[in-house]
Amino acid sequence: MVEHDGADIRGQKDIGRLLLRCADRPGLVAAVSRFLAETGANIISLDQHSTEPIGGMFMQRTIFHLPGLPAARDELERDFAVQVADPFGMDFRLTEAAKPKRVAVMASTEDHCLLDLLWRNRRGELDMSVVMVIANHPDLADAVRPFGVPFIHVPARREIRDEAEQRQLDLLRGNVDLVVLARYMQILTPSFIEQVGCPLINIHHSFLPAFVGASPYRRAKERGVKLVGATAHYVTDDLDEGPIIEQDVVRVDHRHSIDDLVRLGADVERAVLSRAVLWHCEDRVIRYGNQTICL
Amino acid sequence: MVEHDGADIRGQKDIGRLLLRCADRPGLVAAVSRFLAETGANIISLDQHSTEPIGGMFMQRTIFHLPGLPAARDELERDFAVQVADPFGMDFRLTEAAKPKRVAVMASTEDHCLLDLLWRNRRGELDMSVVMVIANHPDLADAVRPFGVPFIHVPARREIRDEAEQRQLDLLRGNVDLVVLARYMQILTPSFIEQVGCPLINIHHSFLPAFVGASPYRRAKERGVKLVGATAHYVTDDLDEGPIIEQDVVRVDHRHSIDDLVRLGADVERAVLSRAVLWHCEDRVIRYGNQTICL
Amino acid sequence: MVEHDGADIRGQKDIGRLLLRCADRPGLVAAVSRFLAETGANIISLDQHSTEPIGGMFMQRTIFHLPGLPAARDELERDFAVQVADPFGMDFRLTEAAKPKRVAVMASTEDHCLLDLLWRNRRGELDMSVVMVIANHPDLADAVRPFGVPFIHVPARREIRDEAEQRQLDLLRGNVDLVVLARYMQILTPSFIEQVGCPLINIHHSFLPAFVGASPYRRAKERGVKLVGATAHYVTDDLDEGPIIEQDVVRVDHRHSIDDLVRLGADVERAVLSRAVLWHCEDRVIRYGNQTICL
Amino acid sequence: MVEHDGADIRGQKDIGRLLLRCADRPGLVAAVSRFLAETGANIISLDQHSTEPIGGMFMQRTIFHLPGLPAARDELERDFAVQVADPFGMDFRLTEAAKPKRVAVMASTEDHCLLDLLWRNRRGELDMSVVMVIANHPDLADAVRPFGVPFIHVPARREIRDEAEQRQLDLLRGNVDLVVLARYMQILTPSFIEQVGCPLINIHHSFLPAFVGASPYRRAKERGVKLVGATAHYVTDDLDEGPIIEQDVVRVDHRHSIDDLVRLGADVERAVLSRAVLWHCEDRVIRYGNQTICL
Structure with a gap:
């Protein structure tokens, strides 16, 4: 480890x-x-x-x-x-070491990854300064408020992607050293990734390369796997293909419904993403081709 | 579990x-x-x-x-x-319960899965009677001898597949309740699977459905995954697509070479295969579509 | 599991x-x-x-x-x-199943177990109704407020134990089906345990029976163990000796300071306590002598 | 790891x-x-x-x-x-690196730790030369023979401890760099430990410091723990108190009898002991007070 x-x-x-x-x-x-x-x-x-x-x-x-x-x-x-x-x-x-990285977290409606990052950071476990939360839904505003971090609602969906990304870039560019996608459910364009000017870390809710793409828990249930997992990786232009920083799994069985996989997987997602963000913020992760070396 | x-x-x-x-x-x-x-x-x-x-x-x-x-x-x-x-x-x-299943183990040159099954069975941990080991190479004969199980060398490679499968069928048909492929590196034809007349359990050296097919450890290294795994599944006509009985993983990192993955994965393979064989022999595994229910 | x-x-x-x-x-x-x-x-x-x-x-x-x-x-x-x-x-x-158990959580100054219970319950993962949080310090009031659960500050320390327990009993008796001690750092008297009229679940920050009593992480570091753990158990008159409901561990090594063990252990504590509370609330845990059967 | x-x-x-x-x-x-x-x-x-x-x-x-x-x-x-x-x-x-350590393994009647060491070493996974197996019972002679390692039966029990230790010292002194106690069920005297002139590694069948001493699996069952473990440690004059090199655990529950704990624990014992021996043989383990640093 x-x-x-x-x-x-x-x-x-x-x-x-x-x-x-x-x-x-x-x-x-x-x-x-x-x-x-x-x-x-x-x-x-x-x-x-x-x-x-x-x-x-x-x-x-x-x-x-x-x-x-x-x-x-x-x-x-x-x-x-x-x-x-x-x-x-x-x-x-x-x-x-005295200058923590400035981090923006992007989220949608799922709170588990976002809250775990904010809570760990408040406890001093992570080595970062969260300068803003950007969400494409307003749902999590109340949950973020107690942490004293600006919550910025930027509506985003496929039809208004260009405007949304422009507003996000206006907020992010030059202001942050890292963007964390904490179950942010929109696809970001290569143009955005290029222009944002800092690395992005995403959490994918499967043990990559199994179940690349949408609905991994449903597909895991259909395939009858005995473990489900999560993967934190750097974002590249290829969806779910970026360098893997951290992964973990949890045991499941036939008694678990898809909803159960979602619930059990959420615990793995938040743990994996928190570790990946910590290691990045401590300058431990070196990219090498499509792999990472975590020193 | x-x-x-x-x-x-x-x-x-x-x-x-x-x-x-x-x-x-x-x-x-x-x-x-x-x-x-x-x-x-x-x-x-x-x-x-x-x-x-x-x-x-x-x-x-x-x-x-x-x-x-x-x-x-x-x-x-x-x-x-x-x-x-x-x-x-x-x-x-x-x-x-007093009538253990009659089991044949098929192997090639890798000893770890075969020996672990034989060891555990000698200790009384598994609930089976191993009636023969069939191998397409003679290498493991000496290792099997102390267990008092017949070791039968049936050369098999792509060019002589038909003759090999016929000899294997002559040995197996009617004599066994289960065939275990303990890193048996030859592909079995649908005809063989149909004629053998009993279930077959295979161990695949990856966390399926990741890395279906050949050289999973090399591909795991190239993809930079942080865990490698193994999957025991029933054999169907579709390679590596049969119902999964058991899976597990082990943590790896950038310091591990492909050889290291092979070595660490071997421990997972033998543990996963042994559990799957035990559960099958105790009549715990019920197939349901392409999934298994392990009661 | x-x-x-x-x-x-x-x-x-x-x-x-x-x-x-x-x-x-x-x-x-x-x-x-x-x-x-x-x-x-x-x-x-x-x-x-x-x-x-x-x-x-x-x-x-x-x-x-x-x-x-x-x-x-x-x-x-x-x-x-x-x-x-x-x-x-x-x-x-x-x-x-339609009548969830009424639960009181008792806490001191550590937030991780308390917040994880409240988060999970808000997400619908636990099967309980949290009717009050009782704390012997006011520190966590702000963190609890967004969850809409009454936060009641009842100062408690050794010198005023009798008055404190009386106030707590006035709040709890007849109003709750379960009391969860979420890193509540005061010892409760046998009289309190008898009078409260419902089960109590405690989280101990070690893998019992190792490191019974105070400062388990410090003692774990001194002994040089390679794993630290947490144990959720029913409270009996004998400190840390009640029936164990759930336990888990996390790997540590020589590089971890006592503070690191505290931080890593906190993750195990909150996971273990949440599982124990869920199982209790779903009527899965049957006490049998000093053991539990979790069906 | x-x-x-x-x-x-x-x-x-x-x-x-x-x-x-x-x-x-x-x-x-x-x-x-x-x-x-x-x-x-x-x-x-x-x-x-x-x-x-x-x-x-x-x-x-x-x-x-x-x-x-x-x-x-x-x-x-x-x-x-x-x-x-x-x-x-x-x-x-x-x-x-070209000069592997000379190792003696001491065993009694349990084969799992001994065979796993010999088998891994034959595969080239460990970095040692096993120069002899000393056992106080003859039971394992046949199992050791295929590995081509001398098996020496030195009867040992409390009543003849002095003679037994003298014979063992005659065999070991000057001939080995490490002694591994692979479930060797006799207590060795401080005098033996001093005279043997090299480190000794023991495997204890519990997660130390829980269940120091005899019958740890029975006591684990009685205490109702949810995990059982094993600990590899250097041998000192204080039984089960030496510096811990490696530990691990496996999940158990109420359905497991004491015999089941013995069986499941055996897998952990052999894995933990093999890792400890490998690390020692690669000069990774540094003793520091009663702790170990594994680099």
């Missing part, structure tokens, strides 16, 4: 996260850790993965403590680029 | 199992239990299921204790047919 | 539940089902259990459909007593 | 494992990785853990590839001691 950063780390102002990716070669770990040591940073944790024993893609996530990080951040980034990233041909990203 | 009959029941000579199926209507449970009570039988357990609250298909499995069952069996069957089954339009089956 | 009654059953006015318990003997199932058939009732489901193959305690839960049940209920109860229960020496209870 | 080294690593002659432990301080990862880089070694994977964010105990496991390792090993060890370990006050251990 993927880890999470503890309370000691989350929100601390001198804690940084360094993510990087490059072709694997000897000396990578040494180069990065030497750079950090010489800067005065102490490595708190370091996770790496190579897609192949030799000649694969190398990825590393490093959490470090550096007194004065907020002031030193920009210089650190420049120095790392010159001294390490450029010589090794690395992509990298440097983030501060 | 489906139950199993305890050691108190398995193999006891006065214990009977009554399975029945008919259109649901009031008075079914009463009619059956009154019949048994008047016969002097004591109901040890009774499980029933109706596919709909009203107007569905009714299924019931009853375990009862009747002193002198072996001698009384035939008369009991006739009386039940006349007094209960015919009036209610029931299909039914009456079996004796 | 224990089942639940589907949406077809819950709240329907002509659906009854019959629970009974007596020394096992032949003819019990027949007598009960004949009685119901002759009354015009159709058995929807029937689950029974005997603690021993012969000579044990027999328990049965029967769901039936009887047109006109609300009007016929009292007479049905009398007739069953005379015709079946008395001759067989049965304890029994007849309830109507 | 703890990882395992892939087939790419296991048994490769140029792959080394470096385990180390010291008080945490800045620059540790850098110092070790620089040393390896300068030696010409390529880091394949690196896992570390610190028991506290600041001021804790630091542990690291590094897998590296160094051409010519077998010849260079001794010099590498000396250099690392002088250049890194001594300055930082480290304990460390350097092992070669």
Whole structure:
């Protein structure tokens, strides 16, 4: 199971996260850790993965403590680029644990995923700042109100998709680092996905790639499966085909009606989506082709 | 989770199992239990299921204790047919717990499912008599020998399918109540399935309906799923489409190679197949369309 | 896994539940089902259990459909007593699915179990009517308000236990069928448990019997266990020793601090408590000595 | 879930494992990785853990590839001691992946843990060489024979404990790197544990610390728990109190007799013990007080 950063780390102002990716070669770990040591940073944790024993893609996530990080951040980034990233041909990203990601949640009428995200975040379990909830139905406004998060009703259905997406883009663009589709039941166009300018995470109510598309619980019942599941994945232009971040299942049997599958599946959906959002917000998820590496 | 009959029941000579199926209507449970009570039988357990609250298909499995069952069996069957089954339009089956099913296991070169079945059966965990192992490769002969079960090598590959199936049918027909395909890697023809004259259970190395067909672990790796699974199902003419008896999954992540998935999946395969075989041998599995009811 | 009654059953006015318990003997199932058939009732489901193959305690839960049940209920109860229960020496209870149990939830400052019960009930997943929340701290008043359930603050701590319990008894006695302790952190006296006049269900934050008593997560960390769990049980005079209704666990490892165990355990606590409350409200849980039978 | 080294690593002659432990301080990862880089070694994977964010105990496991390792090993060890370990006050251990640990398995009459270890090892799933099986009963000799491992019958019971332990020590001392107690039902004396000169891993048939001591399944049934489990731990002088390496559980209910718990628990025991042995053999398990860190 993927880890999470503890309370000691989350929100601390001198804690940084360094993510990087490059072709694997000897000396990578040494180069990065030497750079950090010489800067005065102490490595708190370091996770790496190579897609192949030799000649694969190398990825590393490093959490470090550096007194004065907020002031030193920009210089650190420049120095790392010159001294390490450029010589090794690395992509990298440097983030501060004290700056949680700004997240918008999009929902329709189902409350379980939305409320679980809001509630966990209020408890401090997730590492994000929910800046708005956008819903294409007004039903969940009352349930969201106690959490103090703006609830914005943007009617959306197939016939008015263009206007709806334009209004959503006006709200989102530049304002959020992540969009979470918490059982948002409208299809988003490739144009929207391109323009929104940040990743989107969706929860699909089946164990993908089984039951791609509509009505997965009904089809699960018809096929007579003994487990139903849920899948959190990044949204791409191909419906239900994006990189999978997390999945889980629950046992069912012949006594369960389709309604029962919906109810039991809801528990799995909210758990899976919450884990995927947490890992994303903690900079743990690296996309690699159509797969994810969760460090 | 489906139950199993305890050691108190398995193999006891006065214990009977009554399975029945008919259109649901009031008075079914009463009619059956009154019949048994008047016969002097004591109901040890009774499980029933109706596919709909009203107007569905009714299924019931009853375990009862009747002193002198072996001698009384035939008369009991006739009386039940006349007094209960015919009036209610029931299909039914009456079996004796003391007569375990005769089972043939078909295997190729992978030992994990085959050996787990043989081990569990030697320990008394399964309720069957393994009368032969048929393999299309000789590799597993040594591993089977200590169990005292005949190992029969019947070479089989696409080019000689007809001769192979004929030899297999000669061995199986009339001699077994169940054929278990324990990672038997050859496709069996509809003609074979029809002629063999008993049910076949197969283990497929994926969580069906995901990854139907060949190389499921490789395709699971390519899709980046976070769980891999296995499915035990009855064999029908449509490959991997038969009624599912049991499924399970195990968690995997980016660090696992395809070989790792094969290794981790093997544990799930053997557990799932063993449960499916046990439930079948205890007359718990009722086929209903392309689904199973496991009572 | 224990089942639940589907949406077809819950709240329907002509659906009854019959629970009974007596020394096992032949003819019990027949007598009960004949009685119901002759009354015009159709058995929807029937689950029974005997603690021993012969000579044990027999328990049965029967769901039936009887047109006109609300009007016929009292007479049905009398007739069953005379015709079946008395001759067989049965304890029994007849309830109507249309009359959900009246439940009080007692809480302190932790919101996860309380909110999950209220959420699930609002979604129609549980089969109860929450008539009040009693808390010994005012903290959760705002979180409860949107659910439209009375929130009553009754300060309680060791020094004022007698007055607090008296106030609680004044609120509860005669008004509720079940009290749920949703991480209510005060010990209740045997006198309270006796006087409250209905069962109490508690959630303990460990996998009992491991870590009975205070600070189970801290002690779990110190012992280095690899799983932490939660246990829902009926409250008896012996702390953490009452009959267990449901338990579950979650995997942890060396990277988890005590705070992490608290966070991960909270998910298990709320899931386990919700299942136990549902099963109790559906009349599925039969106490037998210090164990429970969940039919 | 703890990882395992892939087939790419296991048994490769140029792959080394470096385990180390010291008080945490800045620059540790850098110092070790620089040393390896300068030696010409390529880091394949690196896992570390610190028991506290600041001021804790630091542990690291590094897998590296160094051409010519077998010849260079001794010099590498000396250099690392002088250049890194001594300055930082480290304990460390350097092992070669090509040299599997020599393991003795001790058993009594239960075959499930023993056979699962032997079978997995034959498949190449474990990273060990089983050099002998010592049993205090002759029952399992036939089952062990096909695996080609010496089976040595050393009668042992309370009355002849001293002689038995002396014979066992004569067999084990100097010949094995690990002793696995695979449901070996005799208590070993502190003197034996001290003299045997290598770690011992035991499988206890309960979810410790629940049901320490004898007859855990019977006591689990009596307490009415809803899950039963198994625990693999290092053996210390305190029975069932040693550092836990791995645990798992399986769901049970009121229908299961004690015999059923034994049967279902056996599956958990063999899985848990196999994982613990694998992790130990791959140098993943670091003892820290009475806990284990599994990297």
